Amino acid sequence: MAEVIVFLIFAAIALVGAFGLVTAANTVYSALGLMATMFSLAVLYLVADAPFVAVVQIIIYAGAVMTLFLFVIMMIGVDKPDAYGARTPSQIPRTIGAAAGFFSVVALAGRTVWITGSAGFGRPDLYGSAEAIADEVFGTWTIVFLSTVMLLTIAALGTVALAYYRLEPVAEEVS
Amino acid sequence: MELTSTWFLLLGAALFAIGVAGVLVRRNALVMFMSLELMLNAVNLTFVAVSKDLGLIEGQVAALFVMVVAAAEVTIGLAIIVAVFRTRASANVDELAELKG
Numbered sequence: 001m002a003e004v005i006v007f008l009i010f011a012a013i014a015l016v017g018a019f020g021l022v023t024a025a026n027t028v029y030s031a032l033g034l035m036a037t038m039f040s041l042a043v044l045y046l047v048a049d050a051p052f053v054a055v056v057q058i059i060i061y062a063g064a065v066m067t068l069f070l071f072v073i074m075m076i077g078v079d080k081p082d083a084y085g086a087r088t089p090s091q092i093p094r095t096i097g098a099a100a101g102f103f104s105v106v107a108l109a110g111r112t113v114w115i116t117g118s119a120g121f122g123r124p125d126l127y128g129s130a131e132a133i134a135d136e137v138f139g140t141w142t143i144v145f146l147s148t149v150m151l152l153t154i155a156a157l158g159t160v161a162l163a164y165y166r167l168e169p170v171a172e173e174v175s
Numbered sequence: 176m177e178l179t180s181t182w183f184l185l186l187g188a189a190l191f192a193i194g195v196a197g198v199l200v201r202r203n204a205l206v207m208f209m210s211l212e213l214m215l216n217a218v219n220l221t222f223v224a225v226s227k228d229l230g231l232i233e234g235q236v237a238a239l240f241v242m243v244v245a246a247a248e249v250t251i252g253l254a255i256i257v258a259v260f261r262t263r264a265s266a267n268v269d270e271l272a273e274l275k276g
Contacts, residue, residue: 001176003178004176004177004178007178007182007183011182011186014186014190015186015189015190015193018189018190018193018194018213019193021193021197021206021209021210021213022193022194022196022197022200022201022206022210027203027205027206030205030206030209031209034209034212034213037190037213037216038216041216041219041220044183044186044220045220045223047178048183048223048224048226048227049227050223050226050227050235050238052235053219053223053235053238053239056239056242057219057242060242060246061212061216061242061245064246065212065245065246065249068249068250068253069205069208069209069249069253072205072253072256072257073205075257076205076256076257076260076266127230127232128232128235132232133232133235133236133239136232136233136236137236137239141236141240144240148240148243148244151243151244151247152243152246152247154247155246155247155248155250155251156250158250158251158254159250159251159254162251162254162255162257162258163254163258
């Protein structure tokens with residue numbers, strides 16, 4: 001029952017975040033909505049017996065990818081600047097309340113699934129752990145893993161190449 | 176009430192649909208890109224849920240590989256958006272119509 005409650009709460013947060021991503025006029029609010037969706041999906045991964053995927057979700061998506069998004073948004077500028085000075089008096093208590101609620105639900109999720117181990121599904125002490133996934137990745141899917149290494153290297157090189165993209169037309173104009 | 180994989184699949188479908196709507200409706204390249212990320216995440220959720228349902232670990236491994244591809248895609252995509260913005264000073268995809276026949 002506790003799993004259902006946690007699922008419903010974070011599914012609602014994920015849906016609200018996704019909806020805000022699509023509807024927000026300000027790009028920064030879109031990024032924040034996506035961030036909320038990413039975090040709630042990480043909690044849902046915990047509910048679904050995938051603690052390692054949940055941790056990777058937070059590190060890669062909420063950490064690296066969203067930071068990159070916010071960096072690019074700030075670099076190329078927000079299209080429609082909103083009234084940032086419009087602060088309501090109840091903003092701080094509402095923020096504290098939301099943070100406290102988030103923490104309590106995360107604590108509940110940790111008590112029910114992560115720390116105690118899931119009951120009634122497969123191998124509770126092994127399933128979804130880093131060891132089990134490493135066993136699979138480095139045992140069965142080694143070639144795929146090495147391909148992703150190559151893919152990431154190519155992506156990094158491509159980004160560097162794109163960063164110098166502007167130099168070529170300038171050189172053509174000179175000659 | 177038991178938490179079955181149907182709930183996860185429904186949520187994944189809803190998130191994917193919202194992502195599709197975002198790609199189709201919004202014209203800001205960054206928002207479209209974030210909607211793409213949302214769709215990838217929705218698929219990841221279905222992978223993990225079905226993996227739990229079948230008692231297999233392969234679904235979680237697939238979700239990890241999707242994350243790797245998404246990270247590479249974000250790097251390249253944002254580099255392209257920045258490159259376009261530097262030459263065009265706009266992130267609106269409707270203004271990029273030079274290749275139109």
